Amino acid sequence: MIPVNKLIPAIRQFENQGRALEVSADERASLLQTVSQYTESFLNSLPKQKTYEKEGHRRLHDDDAFEIKNGTKSIGSIISLLQKRIDGIGLNPPSGGQLGYIPTGGIYTAALGDYIAAVTNRYAGVFYASPGAVRLENALIRWVAKLVGYKENFGGNLASGGSIANLIALSAAREAGKSKTNDPTTWVVYLCQQSHHSILKALKITGMDVCVIREIPLDENYRMDTRLLRKQIRKDKKEGLHPLLLCANAGSTDVGAVDPLEEMGNTAKEFKLWFHVDAAYGGFFLLTKDGREQLKGIHLADSIILDPHKGLFLPYGLGIVIVKDVKYLLAANNFDANYMQDAFNADEELSPSQLSPELSRHFRGLRMWLPLKLHGIKPFAANLEEKLLLTRYFYEKVKELGFQTGPWPDLSVVTFWYEPANGNANDFNRKIVAQIQNDGRLFISSTTINNRFLLRFAALSFRTHLQHVNLLLEQLEDALRILQKSSNH
Ligand SMILES: *Cc1c(COP(=O)(O)O)cnc(C)c1O
Numbered sequence: 001m002i003p004v005n006k007l008i009p010a011i012r013q014f015e016n017q018g019r020a021l022e023v024s025a026d027e028r029a030s031l032l033q034t035v036s037q038y039t040e041s042f043l044n045s046l047p048k049q050k051t052y053e054k055e056g057h058r059r060l061h062d063d064d065a066f067e068i069k070n071g072t073k074s075i076g077s078i079i080s081l082l083q084k085r086i087d088g089i090g091l092n093p094p095s096g097g098q099l100g101y102i103p104t105g106g107i108y109t110a111a112l113g114d115y116i117a118a119v120t121n122r123y124a125g126v127f128y129a130s131p132g133a134v135r136l137e138n139a140l141i142r143w144v145a146k147l148v149g150y151k152e153n154f155g156g157n158l159a160s161g162g163s164i165a166n167l168i169a170l171s172a173a174r175e176a177g178k179s180k181t182n183d184p185t186t187w188v189v190y191l192c193q194q195s196h197h198s199i200l201k202a203l204k205i206t207g208m209d210v211c212v213i214r215e216i217p218l219d220e221n222y223r224m225d226t227r228l229l230r231k232q233i234r235k236d237k238k239e240g241l242h243p244l245l246l247c248a249n250a251g252s253t254d255v256g257a258v259d260p261l262e263e264m265g266n267t268a269k270e271f272k273l274w275f276h277v278d279a280a281y282g283g284f285f286l287l288t289k290d291g292r293e294q295l296k297g298i299h300l301a302d303s304i305i306l307d308p309h310k311g312l313f314l315p316y317g318l319g320i321v322i323v324k325d326v327k328y329l330l331a332a333n334n335f336d337a338n339y340m341q342d343a344f345n346a347d348e349e350l351s352p353s354q355l356s357p358e359l360s361r362h363f364r365g366l367r368m369w370l371p372l373k374l375h376g377i378k379p380f381a382a383n384l385e386e387k388l389l390l391t392r393y394f395y396e397k398v399k400e401l402g403f404q405t406g407p408w409p410d411l412s413v414v415t416f417w418y419e420p421a422n423g424n425a426n427d428f429n430r431k432i433v434a435q436i437q438n439d440g441r442l443f444i445s446s447t448t449i450n451n452r453f454l455l456r457f458a459a460l461s462f463r464t465h466l467q468h469v470n471l472l473l474e475q476l477e478d479a480l481r482i483l484q485k486s487s488n489h
Contacts, residue, residue: 034075035075035079039111042087043094043108046094046463047096049088049095050092051098051441051443052090053089053090065085066081066085092443093106094106094461095443095463096464099459099468099472100458101443102281102310102413103309105315106314110314110370110371113371118362122363124137124362124363124364124365125352126352126353126359127350128351130363131349135349136365137352137364137365140320140368141155141158143372144320145322147284148279148298148301148304149298153325153326154323154325155350156355157320157355158318158368159321159356159358160317160318161307161309161317161318161319162278162280164357165280165319165320166196166198166201166321167201168329168356169276169304169321170199171202172302172323172329173302174206176274176302177244177245180242184210185212186212186242187211187241187242187243188214188233188236188244189208190273191214192224192247192248192249192259193215193218194249194255194257195247195249199278211245216228221407224249224259224264226263233267233273243271243273244273244274245274246264246276247276248275248276249278249279250279250281250282250283250295251279251285252281253280254447254449255406255415255456256281257410258282260297261298261301262300263297269300274302274303275301275302276301276303277301277305279295279305280306281307281310281411282294282295282311282410282411283304283305283306283307284306284312285384285412287380287384294410301324302323303324304321304322305321306319306320307319307320312371312380313380314368318364318367329355329356330355333353333355387464390464390466391411391412391457393466395408397469398414398457398473401473401476401477401480402480403476404416404418404419412459413456414456415447415454415455415457416457417453417454417455418480420484422487426453428483428487430453431483436479441471442471442472445458457472
């Protein structure tokens with residue numbers, strides 16, 4: 001046993017070393033100034049930055065700069081490492097020229113919400129620990145629930161993204177399945193060919209990959225063919241299976257198609273299926289007039305997910321799940337722990353920890369709530385309206401250039417390709433993407449549907465405007481000229 005009088009000097013010594021973590025007011029001011037100088041210079045130079053830069057030859061040979069070792073570094077040298085080795089390499093999602101993938105942008109005021117949440121570090125997982133934080137998040141969930149047309153008894157959760165939100169929704173659906181039979185190998189799950197792969201991941205994680213999984217073919221607009229769906233459900237029932245879950249897209253990631261939600265919802269009701277709508281990409285278009293028309297019937301869903309880090313332009317790290325009847329969310333997630341006996345009280349609001357797999361978690365509501373309060377809803381809606389119109393503009397203009405197009409865009413994705421007079425069309429279109437990516441001012445992506453290599457235009461950034469779309473049209477025209485010239489020789 002160490003005598004108590006020897007303990008005290010040892011305690012003091014470690015106390016002094018450990019004090020380095022409690023930064024003084026002066027140091028805080030200076031750190032914050034350096035960080036904000038960097039983020040300011042990043043944002044101010046953003047219009048001139050490339051949207052895509054291959055790591056390639058720029059890769060340096062100081063790979064161990066990221067390794068954690070003893071010793072300290074100055075904030076200045078740390079920032080210069082971030083600048084050199086992270087920012088400016090690969091994809092640049094905050095750029096308005098990012099027209100290739102859906103999640104993009106990152107509004108500044110959301111970062112301020114994150115900053116405050118991290119400094120004040122409220123315990124947002126449990127109502128008892130931070131009634132205010134939980135009330136704020138529940139208010140966001142109520143706002144989104146109202147947006148999709150839910151009335152009461154719903155429950156939801158702010159998750160880290162759409163994939164986890166899908167996982168939570170499917171774990172709730174699984175609880176509903178238990179009332180049908182306890183043998184999940186007889187449950188049937190109906191997806192479409194454009195279901196996001198996070199749904200397949202969620203099926204695997206929830207153990208529902210043992211279910212019978214039906215992939216219903218698409219119609220010519222890349223939407224689920226509901227006639228084939230109904231035929232398949234009837235057939236499955238006749239064979240003694242238990243149709244359980246129907247998944248729809250409210251905006252597929254690949255082609256932006258919105259499934260016929262109303263028809264699918266009514267079919268789900270008729271055959272008593274759980275109807276899940278993956279609106280990770282398209283959900284917030286409910287803030288627009290045309291979006292509401294496109295997404296008609298979304299309220300029929302038993303569970304819905306939306307990604308504020310897509311449709312509300314937040315930085316990565318926020319997906320929302322809402323379940324029409326909260327009891328299934330509770331059934332899937334609620335557990336008691338002895339040391340939590342003070343935490344739950346029946347007359348309080350439900351806590352995120354009762355409705356999701358997480359316990360301790362980031363107070364992520366603030367990054368969404370603060371911007372909505374500061375800016376109001378209107379500029380978010382306006383940005384989405386603008387993206388719908390830009391997409392239609394692009395769709396018309398790219399046809400004028402001689403490109404072929406996929407279906408009329410339901411939301412803000414266009415697929416298109418060029419049919420060259422001679423040579424392989426897929427190779428030709430692959431070269432177009434490569435040319436635009438090599439230039440780097442803009443970024444577009446590609447996909448393959450029915451063995452056809454397609455170019456993808458996806459607009460969902462609050463920084464994407466007419467000038468970017470016009471620049472893309474110019475670049476496509478240039479690419480055609482160059483490629484046609486070289487194939488004529
Ligand atoms: C992006 C997306 C997801 C996955 O969401 P993450 O936030 O990337 O995890 C799921 N479904 C659809 C339709 C999506 O567009």
